[in-house]
Amino acid sequence: MSALKRVSDLMLPVIERELQQTIAQAHAPHLFEMQRMLAYHMGWEAEAAGVEARGKRIRPLLTLLCTMAAGGEWERALSGAAAVELVHNFSLLHDDIQDESPTRRGRPTVWTIWGVAQAINAGDALFALAQLTVLDLGEIVSKEAGLAASRVLQQTCLHLTQGQFLDLYYEQQPDLGVKDYWPMVAGKTAALLSASTQIGAIAAQAPPARVDAYRRFGELLGFAFQVQDDLLGIWGDAALTGKSTDSDLVSGKKSLPVLFGLEKKGEFAKRWARGRIEPDEVEHLAMLLEAEGGRSFVEQEADQLTRQALEALGEAQPRGEAKNALEELAHYLLKRKL
Amino acid sequence: MSALKRVSDLMLPVIERELQQTIAQAHAPHLFEMQRMLAYHMGWEAEAAGVEARGKRIRPLLTLLCTMAAGGEWERALSGAAAVELVHNFSLLHDDIQDESPTRRGRPTVWTIWGVAQAINAGDALFALAQLTVLDLGEIVSKEAGLAASRVLQQTCLHLTQGQFLDLYYEQQPDLGVKDYWPMVAGKTAALLSASTQIGAIAAQAPPARVDAYRRFGELLGFAFQVQDDLLGIWGDAALTGKSTDSDLVSGKKSLPVLFGLEKKGEFAKRWARGRIEPDEVEHLAMLLEAEGGRSFVEQEADQLTRQALEALGEAQPRGEAKNALEELAHYLLKRKL
Numbered sequence: 001m002s003a004l005k006r007v008s009d010l011m012l013p014v015i016e017r018e019l020q021q022t023i024a025q026a027h028a029p030h031l032f033e034m035q036r037m038l039a040y041h042m043g044w045e046a047e048a049a050g051v052e053a054r055g056k057r058i059r060p061l062l063t064l065l066c067t068m069a070a071g072g073e074w075e076r077a078l079s080g081a082a083a084v085e086l087v088h089n090f091s092l093l094h095d096d097i098q099d100e101s102p103t104r105r106g107r108p109t110v111w112t113i114w115g116v117a118q119a120i121n122a123g124d125a126l127f128a129l130a131q132l133t134v135l136d137l138g139e140i141v142s143k144e145a146g147l148a149a150s151r152v153l154q155q156t157c158l159h160l161t162q163g164q165f166l167d168l169y170y171e172q173q174p175d176l177g178v179k180d181y182w183p184m185v186a187g188k189t190a191a192l193l194s195a196s197t198q199i200g201a202i203a204a205q206a207p208p209a210r211v212d213a214y215r216r217f218g219e220l221l222g223f224a225f226q227v228q229d230d231l232l233g234i235w236g237d238a239a240l241t242g243k244s245t246d247s248d249l250v251s252g253k254k255s256l257p258v259l260f261g262l263e264k265k266g267e268f269a270k271r272w273a274r275g276r277i278e279p280d281e282v283e284h285l286a287m288l289l290e291a292e293g294g295r296s297f298v299e300q301e302a303d304q305l306t307r308q309a310l311e312a313l314g315e316a317q318p319r320g321e322a323k324n325a326l327e328e329l330a331h332y333l334l335k336r337k338l
Numbered sequence: 339m340s341a342l343k344r345v346s347d348l349m350l351p352v353i354e355r356e357l358q359q360t361i362a363q364a365h366a367p368h369l370f371e372m373q374r375m376l377a378y379h380m381g382w383e384a385e386a387a388g389v390e391a392r393g394k395r396i397r398p399l400l401t402l403l404c405t406m407a408a409g410g411e412w413e414r415a416l417s418g419a420a421a422v423e424l425v426h427n428f429s430l431l432h433d434d435i436q437d438e439s440p441t442r443r444g445r446p447t448v449w450t451i452w453g454v455a456q457a458i459n460a461g462d463a464l465f466a467l468a469q470l471t472v473l474d475l476g477e478i479v480s481k482e483a484g485l486a487a488s489r490v491l492q493q494t495c496l497h498l499t500q501g502q503f504l505d506l507y508y509e510q511q512p513d514l515g516v517k518d519y520w521p522m523v524a525g526k527t528a529a530l531l532s533a534s535t536q537i538g539a540i541a542a543q544a545p546p547a548r549v550d551a552y553r554r555f556g557e558l559l560g561f562a563f564q565v566q567d568d569l570l571g572i573w574g575d576a577a578l579t580g581k582s583t584d585s586d587l588v589s590g591k592k593s594l595p596v597l598f599g600l601e602k603k604g605e606f607a608k609r610w611a612r613g614r615i616e617p618d619e620v621e622h623l624a625m626l627l628e629a630e631g632g633r634s635f636v637e638q639e640a641d642q643l644t645r646q647a648l649e650a651l652g653e654a655q656p657r658g659e660a661k662n663a664l665e666e667l668a669h670y671l672l673k674r675k676l
Contacts, residue, residue, distance in 0.1 A: 029521070030518070030521050031500055031503065033503075033507060034500065034503045034507075094459070094462060097458060098459065116436075116454070117437075118503065121436065121499050121506065124432060125503075127462070127465060128495035128498075131488075131492040132489070132496060135485060135488060135489050143485060147473060150473060151473050154473065155470065157462070157466035160462075160466075161459050161466060162369055164459050165372045165460075168455050168459065169372075180368070183366070183367070
């Protein structure tokens with residue numbers, strides 16, 4: 001059995017219980033229906049509840065693995081782990097409203113069931129619960145750890161809103177290029193993965209240079225993961241086969257290959273400017289973008305970021321079984337086949 | 339010149355500068371338009387910007403007055419004061435989307451200008467900035483003060499979302515009474531006023547019993563203010579004269595007099611159940627509700643809460659000019675003529 005499987009089999013049920021206890025704290029008479037909304041979004045209640053509806057809980061797992069790898073007791077970092085997962089879920093809940101997404105993880109989104117007003121509110125509640133929970137590290141670990149982890153989480157939330165701002169803002173911007181990609185992804189993806197690893201190291205009371213190496217590992221992992229995801233979004237199997245509605249080219253996402261193509265101002269950019277791309281054009285446009293150098297550029301970026309992420313992990317000097325588990329997790333996230 | 343006028347003339351410009359600096363911290367290349375949204379909502383930029391568009395900044399003023407009255411230096415509490423005002427503005431921004439309100443303080447609301455998606459995001463950014471700012475007390479005052487004030491603020495944010503949940507939820511509930519009023523107002527109004535006074539006392543490093551008295555003062559002030567506001571919403575001049583569109587009876591608000599009337603299940607409740615009340619019915623229905631005992635019940639509640647709020651302030655043993663200013667502020671908020 002792999003180290004990752006062994007450790008995550010141990011940690012995942014404990015993470016789930018911590019999340020449930022955190023949300024149960026907010027219960028009070030009158031609030032039954034509000035709790036139901038939160039439990040639904042977390043994948044615990046109603047239609048198709050279960051592991052699939054919960055997502056992979058990658059972020060809290062990263063937190064606990066980093067605590068363990070930095071020589072701390074992972075059980076003492078649980079409130080930090082719950083906090084990063086709650087922030088992730090807050091941002092998904094609001095993103096679904098903003099993007100008018102009807103489904104998430106195969107189920108109807110909260111706003112389609114309870115309406116936009118209550119969904120905004122449910123997101124705000126998850127946000128507040130995350131902030132409240134991370135402060136527990138001030139009692140469980142140390143005052144310094146509580147304040148430091150809380151500051152990391154708040155900065156991350158601000159960063160998330162800035163990434164989301166850019167994502168929405170770019171929809172109306174005509175002249176975009178590769179340079180516009182990085183601040184968006186820094187906020188939308190890298191910030192929270194970076195907070196996940198950093199808070200794990202803080203909870204282990206690792207020395208500042210070590211905490212910073214874990215922070216960089218998470219950040220680079222986030223960038224590498226997103227660039228890889230963008231590659232798959234155009235040249236992955238699901239994007240190229242069948243009706244190709246899964247392609248990022250159809251959804252209009254400002255992914256790295258697309259921004260590369262727009263900056264080139266070649267044939268791809270000309271077609272993009274003419275409006276919405278249909279599924280039957282996807283294969284041709286993916287070839288066009290590849291011919292213009294988009295694919296090899298993005299593959300190089302992914303390789304470089306992956307290498308840098310693993311270097312940062314090396315500098316963090318992780319120890320024991322958690323070291324192997326972290327390396328496996330990084331490979332799992334980054335080496336998915338095209 | 340009154341103590342309140344003298345002290346607030348001193349504090350208000352400093353509060354405004356602190357708020358501006360806090361929001362400016364979040365600026366970065368690419369984020370110009372996001373900063374514009376926040377500055378607009380805060381009343382600093384664009385159409386009809388100015389004092390009217392900013393609101394009265396009552397909450398940060400309360401924080402600083404409580405710090406001063408508890409023997410602390412008010413300048414050291416500024417990040418706490420900015421935090422409560424940012425939380426207030428976050429909740430207004432999201433409330434406006436939830437209630438589909440076209441205007442706020444005489445200007446178009448953020449969502450009508452930038453759209454719902456960006457408005458949700460701007461609210462989230464103010465939320466994150468508030469949480470980030472209050473942590474500064476950990477460096478300016480003490481680690482304990484930073485952690486304690488942060489916890490108070492997070493609890494308050496959770497409480498706000500719960501009050502807002504009930505407000506929205508009650509729109510679809512047929513069987514409501516006076517008992518349903520208190521948890522809603524506890525969240526929507528009392529929680530943040532209570533946080534404002536409590537954080538002020540924490541920043542002064544007041545002993546726990548004194549901090550608790552300031553907390554109760556803020557909480558009771560919030561309840562008293564809301565009950566008074568509900569009275570004015572039906573029997574105040576603006577609600578009864580002219581076309582009476584300002585009446586809470588027309589907006590359908592679940593205010594304390596209305597909940598009293600619904601619980602009575604008399605003529606008022608019968609008319610309410612038949613649907614939307616027109617402006618020309620307002621005078622008659624206000625008389626009906628008064629005849630059923632609604633007005634005297636709510637007046638008694640307001641009197642009692644006002645007395646309790648002032649008692650709690652007495653128990654806090656405020657000192658110096660800030661004592662007089664706090665008493666004046668309480669009277670100003672609570673003794674508005676019907």
